[in-house]
Amino acid sequence: MANIKGRGHCQSCQIRHLSIFAQLPINRLTEIQTFHPPVVTYAADEIIYHQGDPSLNAFTLRKGLVKLIKTLPNGRTQIVRVLHTGDLFGFDGFADETYNHSAIPLGETEVCRLPLHDLMELKKQNPEIENAMMRRWIQHLREAEDMMLELGAKKAPERLASFLIRWCEDSENGWAPLPLSRAEIGELLGLTIETVSRFLSDWKRQGLLNEQRGNIQIQSLDDLRKVACSSGGC
Amino acid sequence: MANIKGRGHCQSCQIRHLSIFAQLPINRLTEIQTFHPPVVTYAADEIIYHQGDPSLNAFTLRKGLVKLIKTLPNGRTQIVRVLHTGDLFGFDGFADETYNHSAIPLGETEVCRLPLHDLMELKKQNPEIENAMMRRWIQHLREAEDMMLELGAKKAPERLASFLIRWCEDSENGWAPLPLSRAEIGELLGLTIETVSRFLSDWKRQGLLNEQRGNIQIQSLDDLRKVACSSGGC
DNA sequence: CGCCCCTTTGAATTTTGTCAAGAGCCGTGG
DNA sequence: CCACGGCTCTTGACAAAATTCAAAGGGGCG
Numbered sequence: 001m002a003n004i005k006g007r008g009h010c011q012s013c014q015i016r017h018l019s020i021f022a023q024l025p026i027n028r029l030t031e032i033q034t035f036h037p038p039v040v041t042y043a044a045d046e047i048i049y050h051q052g053d054p055s056l057n058a059f060t061l062r063k064g065l066v067k068l069i070k071t072l073p074n075g076r077t078q079i080v081r082v083l084h085t086g087d088l089f090g091f092d093g094f095a096d097e098t099y100n101h102s103a104i105p106l107g108e109t110e111v112c113r114l115p116l117h118d119l120m121e122l123k124k125q126n127p128e129i130e131n132a133m134m135r136r137w138i139q140h141l142r143e144a145e146d147m148m149l150e151l152g153a154k155k156a157p158e159r160l161a162s163f164l165i166r167w168c169e170d171s172e173n174g175w176a177p178l179p180l181s182r183a184e185i186g187e188l189l190g191l192t193i194e195t196v197s198r199f200l201s202d203w204k205r206q207g208l209l210n211e212q213r214g215n216i217q218i219q220s221l222d223d224l225r226k227v228a229c230s231s232g233g234c
Numbered sequence: 235m236a237n238i239k240g241r242g243h244c245q246s247c248q249i250r251h252l253s254i255f256a257q258l259p260i261n262r263l264t265e266i267q268t269f270h271p272p273v274v275t276y277a278a279d280e281i282i283y284h285q286g287d288p289s290l291n292a293f294t295l296r297k298g299l300v301k302l303i304k305t306l307p308n309g310r311t312q313i314v315r316v317l318h319t320g321d322l323f324g325f326d327g328f329a330d331e332t333y334n335h336s337a338i339p340l341g342e343t344e345v346c347r348l349p350l351h352d353l354m355e356l357k358k359q360n361p362e363i364e365n366a367m368m369r370r371w372i373q374h375l376r377e378a379e380d381m382m383l384e385l386g387a388k389k390a391p392e393r394l395a396s397f398l399i400r401w402c403e404d405s406e407n408g409w410a411p412l413p414l415s416r417a418e419i420g421e422l423l424g425l426t427i428e429t430v431s432r433f434l435s436d437w438k439r440q441g442l443l444n445e446q447r448g449n450i451q452i453q454s455l456d457d458l459r460k461v462a463c464s465s466g467g468c
Numbered sequence: 469c470g471c472c473c474c475t476t477t478g479a480a481t482t483t484t485g486t487c488a489a490g491a492g493c494c495g496t497g498g
Numbered sequence: 499c500c501a502c503g504g505c506t507c508t509t510g511a512c513a514a515a516a517t518t519c520a521a522a523g524g525g526g527c528g
Contacts, residue, residue, distance in 0.1 A: 070383045073463070078386040080379040095372040100379055124361070137371040138329040144378035145304060145314040145334055151385035152424030153310040156516065182475065190386030192517055197476055213525095229307070390484065416507065426485055431508055 002046050007036035008112050018086025019060050019112075020132040028126060035118060041110045048090070048103035048111065055093030057113050061085055064109030065179060068101040069187065079188040081143070082106070082180075088136055091116070106179050151190050159189045160199050161228035164209070168218050175210075175217045203227075236280050241270035242346050252320025253294050253346075254366040262360060269356065272347045282324070282337035282345065289327030291347050295319055298343030299413060302335040303421065313422040315377070316340070316414075322370055325350065340413050385424050393423045394433050395462035398443070402452050409451045437461075 010021055011029050021029070039062065042048060048059065051070060066083040080101055083089055092099050093116040123130050150159050163185070168176045182193045182200075189196070203209040208224050210217040218224055244255055245263050255263070273296065276282060282293065285304060300317040314335055317323055326333050327350040357364050384393050397419070402410045416427045416434075423430070437443040442458050444451040452458055 068379075070379060070387075072383070072387055076387040078383040080382045092372060092376065095369045095376075097372070097376065100376040127358070130364070134368070134371070135329045137368070137375060138326060138331070141371060141375055141378060142326065142329075142331065142334040144375060144382065145302075148314045148378065148381055148385060149304045149306070149312040151382060152312040152421075153304075153306055187386075193475080194477085194518080195516060197474095198516095201476065427507080428486080428509085429484060431506095435508065 002048075003041045005039045005041050005110065008039050009036060013112075015060075015062055015086055020088055020129055020136065023128040023132060024126060025128075028128075032122060032126075035122065037115070037118075038113050039110060040113050041108065042105045044105055044107050046105065048105065049099050051099055051102045053099050055090060055097060055099050055116065057115055058091040058093075058119055059089055059103070059114065060112040061087045061089070062110040062112055065106040066109055066111075067104050067106055067184065067188075069104060070101050077187045078190065079184060080147075081140070082188065088133065091119075091133075094120070106184075156189075156191050156195050157199050158228050158230060159191070160185070160196060161203075161224050163189055164216070164218065165221070165224060165228060168216065175215050177214060178211075178216045179214055236282070237275045239273045239275050239344065242273050243270060247346075249294075249296055249320055254322055254363055254370065257362040257366055258360060259362070262362075266356060266360075269352060271349070271352075273344060274347050275342065275344045276339045278339055278341050280339065282339065283333050285333055285336045287333050289324060289331060289333050289350065291349055292325040292327075292353055293323055293337070293348065294346040295321045295323070296344040296346055299340040300343055300345075301338050301340055301418065301422075303338060304335050311421045312424070313418060314381075315374070316422065322367065325353075325367075328354070340418075390423075390425050390429050391433050392462050392464060393425070394419070394430060395437075395458050397423055398450070398452065399455070399458060399462060402450065409449050411448060412445075412450045413448055 010016055010024075010032070011026075013019070013021075016022060024032075048066065049055075049057075061083050062085065066087075066089070067079045068081040068083065068089065069077050069079050071077045081089075083103075089103060090099060123133060150162065154162070167178065168174075180188070182196045185191075186193050186196045200209065200211070203224070204211060206223075208218070208220045208227075210219055244250055244258075244266070245260075247253070247255075250256060282300065283289075283291075295317050296319065300321075300323070301313045302315040302317065302323065303311050303313050305311045315323075317337075323337060324333060357367060384396065388396070401412065402408075414422070416430045419425075419430045420427050434443065434445070437458070438445060440457075442452070442454045442461075444453055
């Protein structure tokens with residue numbers, strides 16, 4: 001079960017520099033030290049929230065990855081976003097809406113649960129938080145637009161290649177963990193398991209790509225770029 | 235050419251109730267009467283801003299429709315959003331970013347041009363504006379997520395049918411203006427002109443739909459719903 | 469070791485896109 | 499008023515892309 005690990009202490013938080021509290025000056029931080037949001041852990045199969053649930057809490061991702069998904073009655077699923085450490089999610093309540101998607105961990109995760117009511121207060125009183133949230137919303141919107149372009153205007157190999165390039169973008173040694181199943185990659189890119197598998201296999205055979213136990217490495221970024229931009233869809 | 239029609243007067247603005255200034259109390263309104271943003275008109279072929287341009291102004295749509303598009307080097311285009319009266323757009327500068335898409339009128343339009351610098355000031359000083367903008371960002375994000383589901387998880391006829399249903403949702407007499415060409419519908423839904431045309435023709439032949447000089451009417455909402463939800467993709 | 473689940477691969481089918489030609493529509497200019 | 503040119507839209511035939519169905523392969527874990 002989802003497990004309250006303890007209470008967060010923003011002052012000593014390891015990932016505060018990635019969060020919406022990053023720009024808050026130290027003295028403000030100590031002033032709001034009454035705010036100790038619970039830190040909650042989830043296992044891979046536990047759902048953080050369901051689409052349609054009342055949005056009472058927002059969350060900051062501390063450890064692991066989280067997928068945000070929307071599902072059709074027939075079971076077809078779309079991953080609308082994959083969250084990384086420091087990401088804020090679940091804030092629909094700020095617009096008096098229920099959650100618009102479900103949030104599901106990809107493996108073990110740890111999040112900081114922020115009651116929207118408290119967060120709203122902090123936001124009102126601290127322009128830095130206000131500002132950080134605004135920037136994130138705009139940034140998310142931009143990424144959503146980019147994704148619509150991927151889904152609407154690109155072909156399967158282009159989508160997959162550009163996804164891989166993005167995913168591996170800032171991996172130092174070349175290897176990057178890819179904790180997504182073929183099915184999940186498909187759900188993210190609007191493709192079937194088989195289509196994803198076929199192209200990945202092809203590219204591994206051709207030496208563009210390497211994969212080992214959930215880690216991938218782009219061997220020939222140039223060639224992969226060529227695929228992504230093949231018909232000019234750079 | 236884009237034409238400055240005059241200066242806006244928020245107090246007497248016809249569409250203020252639809253804008254981010256809707257909730258602003260009257261006394262605040264008179265206080266900020268020094269803020270008279272230019273009202274600009276555009277013809278159908280004039281671009282309001284280009285993707286990549288520095289985002290110095292946001293806009294409120296006063297009259298007409300605007301499409302926000304992203305284009306790949308090969309010319310394939312995705313419409314990421316169609317704006318209606320009262321919508322705010324072009325605010326990427328709030329996150330220190332250039333415009334992420336191009337804004338193009340669908341026919342004659344009239345917008346209110348809001349310098350981001352001024353808007354930022356108003357936002358800081360008026361929680362109502364602040365709040366209205368936040369709600370819009372969250373709402374846009376939700377709509378973007380919905381669109382990702384459409385594009386990623388639905389088939390051509392499902393996408394087209396559910397688009398038509400949404401488009402006609404709040405048309406009183408049943409008839410709704412559809413100032414989008416087949417090509418534009420395709421660019422919105424990630425389909426080709428021909429695919430759009432084929433399904434529309436089919437449905438017109440089958441009596442689900444009516445069309446006359448840029449206006450459409452859904453004759454059998456039930457049947458169209460059946461198409462949209464056919465394989466369970468409601 | 470054996471089971472289960474994920475992945476791979478093949479073959480057939482469906483869906484969607486491409487190419488090409490014709491139809492309808494509208495405004496211009498004779 | 500009509501003819502013409504330039505549109506977009508429609509339709510058909512075909513090709514390509516992607517999905518579906520089916521079966522086999524592989525790897526990790528009890």
